[in-house]
Amino acid sequence: MNPVESVKFIDFSAEDENLLLKIEDAVKDVVRSGTHILGEHVKSFEGNWAKYVGVVGAVGVGNGLDALEICLRNANVGPGDEVITTPLTAFATTLAILRVGATPVYADIDPDTGIMCLVSARRCISNRARAILLVHLYGFIDIMEDWQALCAEYNLALIEDCAQAHGAKYRDKMAGSFGASAAFSFYPTKNLGAIGDGGCLVSNDLDIIQNAMTLRNYGQKKTYEVDQYGMNSRLDELQAAILNVKLPFLDENINRRRKNAQNYFSEIKNRHVSLLRQADNADQHAYHLFVVKVQDRKGFSEYLKKNGIDSLIHYPVINSKQKLNYQKKLDPYGLDHAEDFSNKCLSIPISHLMTEDQQQYVIQVINRYERI
Numbered sequence: 001m002n003p004v005e006s007v008k009f010i011d012f013s014a015e016d017e018n019l020l021l022k023i024e025d026a027v028k029d030v031v032r033s034g035t036h037i038l039g040e041h042v043k044s045f046e047g048n049w050a051k052y053v054g055v056v057g058a059v060g061v062g063n064g065l066d067a068l069e070i071c072l073r074n075a076n077v078g079p080g081d082e083v084i085t086t087p088l089t090a091f092a093t094t095l096a097i098l099r100v101g102a103t104p105v106y107a108d109i110d111p112d113t114g115i116m117c118l119v120s121a122r123r124c125i126s127n128r129a130r131a132i133l134l135v136h137l138y139g140f141i142d143i144m145e146d147w148q149a150l151c152a153e154y155n156l157a158l159i160e161d162c163a164q165a166h167g168a169k170y171r172d173k174m175a176g177s178f179g180a181s182a183a184f185s186f187y188p189t190k191n192l193g194a195i196g197d198g199g200c201l202v203s204n205d206l207d208i209i210q211n212a213m214t215l216r217n218y219g220q221k222k223t224y225e226v227d228q229y230g231m232n233s234r235l236d237e238l239q240a241a242i243l244n245v246k247l248p249f250l251d252e253n254i255n256r257r258r259k260n261a262q263n264y265f266s267e268i269k270n271r272h273v274s275l276l277r278q279a280d281n282a283d284q285h286a287y288h289l290f291v292v293k294v295q296d297r298k299g300f301s302e303y304l305k306k307n308g309i310d311s312l313i314h315y316p317v318i319n320s321k322q323k324l325n326y327q328k329k330l331d332p333y334g335l336d337h338a339e340d341f342s343n344k345c346l347s348i349p350i351s352h353l354m355t356e357d358q359q360q361y362v363i364q365v366i367n368r369y370e371r372i
C-alpha cells in the first residue's frame with residue numbers, strides 16, 4: 001500500500017489499460033472505415049443506449065445542451081412559453097430554454113437533496129407554462145409519480161435532464177424513461193463519458209425520435225429535402241464507437257460510485273460537514289457527484305487542497321443570479337434554499353477511478369477538519 005499524496009477529482013490516467021487499448025482499436029476502426037458521420041457506430045450506439053435506458057428510441061447528438069434544446073422543441077415549447085426548472089444546475093439547462101425562445105421559471109430546491117422542490121414547482125405554474133424541465137441532479141431521481149401527476153394535471157410536458165443521471169433508477173426504471181423525452185450528455189466527466197463532446201436524447205414516442213433525427217441534421221428528413229429549421233448536431237462515429245466500448249462497464253463503474261458513497265455515509269463523522277439525504281434504495285442513486293455542505297466552504301476546500309485533495313463546487317452561482325441579462329421568473333416565495341445550498345455545497349471525489357486507499361485518506365482528512 002502506497003501512502004496517498006493526492007486525490008484528483010477524476011484521475012483519467014488511472015483508467016484501465018485494457019479499456020484504453022479497446023478504445024484505441026475502436027478509433028482505428030473508424031479511421032479506416034471511411035464513414036465518419038451518421039454511420040453504423042452511431043446507429044448501434046443509439047440502439048444500445050435505448051435498450052440500456054429502457055425506451056423505444058435514442059438519437060445521438062453533439063452534446064447535452066443540444067439534446068435538451070431538441071427535447072424542448074419536440075414538446076412545441078417556443079417564444080412566449082414558460083418552462084419550470086431549477087436554478088441549481090449547469091447553465092446549459094437554462095440555455096436550452098432560452099435557445100427555444102421560452103422563459104425559465106425557477107423553482108426552489110429541497111435542501112436535503114439539492115433537487116427541485118415539487119411544492120415550489122407547483123407555485124411556479126402559470127397559464128403560459130408548457131413544460132417542466134426536471135434535473136436529476138448529482139445522479140438522484142425521486143418521486144417520479146408525483147412529477148408525472150403534476151404535469152398531467154396542468155397538461156405540461158415532462159422533460160428530464162439526465163446529464164448527471166446515467167444509470168440512476170427509480171422503482172427499477174431508468175432515469176430518462178419517465179418523461180416525454182430526456183437528454184443525456186457524454187461530456188468526458190459524466191458517468192458515461194466520451195473522449196470529447198457527445199449527447200443523446202431518448203423517448204418512447206417514435207414521432208419524437210423521428211423528428212429529433214430530422215432536427216439534428218439541418219432539418220432534413222431525407223438528404224436535400226428540408227422541411228424544418230434544424231441544426232447541425234450529430235454525434236460522430238468516433239465518439240459513438242468509443243461509447244460502445246465503454247457502455248458495458250457503466251453499471252460496474254456506477255456500482256463503485258455507490259460503494260464509495262456508502263463508505264462516505266458511514267465513515268464521515270465531523271460536525272462541521274453535513275451530508276445530503278441518502279437514497280432509500282441502494283441502486284437508486286447514480287452518484288455522479290458526492291456533495292457535502294460546509295458553513296466555511298472556502299476554508300474547508302483550502303484545507304482539502306493543502307492535503308492534496310481536489311474538490312469542485314456544483315454550483316457556486318445559481319442560474320438566476322448569473323450576470324447574463326435575460327427574461328426569467330422566480331417562485332414568488334423566493335429561492336432561499338437554492339441560494340443557501342449554493343453557498344455551502346462542495347463536491348468531493350467519488351469517481352470509479354478513485355482507489356480504496358485514496359478514499360480512506362479523504363475520509364481521514366475530512367474527519368480531522370476543525371473549523372478555525
Ligand SMILES: *Cc1c(COP(=O)(O)O)cnc(C)c1O
Binds near residue numbers: 063089161163
Ligand atoms: C453537463 C450538463 C449539461 C450539459 O451537457 P453538455 O454535454 O456539456 O452540453 C446539462 N445539464 C446538466 C445538469 C449537466 O450536468
